[in-house]
Amino acid sequence: MRFFNHRRHGHIIGSVYLVHFARPYHGAQHYLGFSTNIPQRVKAHRAGRGAPLLAAVTKRGIGWRVVRTWKRKDGYFEQQLKHSYNLRDLCPMCSGPHAHKKGH
Numbered sequence: 560m561r562f563f564n565h566r567r568h569g570h571i572i573g574s575v576y577l578v579h580f581a582r583p584y585h586g587a588q589h590y591l592g593f594s595t596n597i598p599q600r601v602k603a604h605r606a607g608r609g610a611p612l613l614a615a616v617t618k619r620g621i622g623w624r625v626v627r628t629w630k631r632k633d634g635y636f637e638q639q640l641k642h643s644y645n646l647r648d649l650c651p652m653c654s655g656p657h658a659h660k661k662g663h
Contacts, residue, residue, distance in 0.1 A: 575629040581622035589646035593637040
């Protein structure tokens with residue numbers, strides 16, 4: 560089993576989700592995460608109990624939303640997307656209708 564950022568990845572099946580920020584924060588405009596329960600995870604992010612980047616974005620009053628999901632995936636898929644693509648290229652808000660063709 561592999562670990563990334565002290566989290567177990569690989570054998571758990573869930574969903575990978577892409578978050579788009581209303582405006583850039585220190586050069587970042589996207590966040591990619593993994594969860595077995597996206598609505599619960601989004602609620603934790605909004606309360607500041609999730610990823611440090613989303614906590615900082617929320618604290619600054621920058622709006623954000625989940626714009627894309629990949630269902631029935633594992634943590635390896637999340638890492639593959641992070642290392643193989645610019646998240647902007649996967650975002651339908653930034654790349655338009657062709658974003659769905661990338662990152663199957």
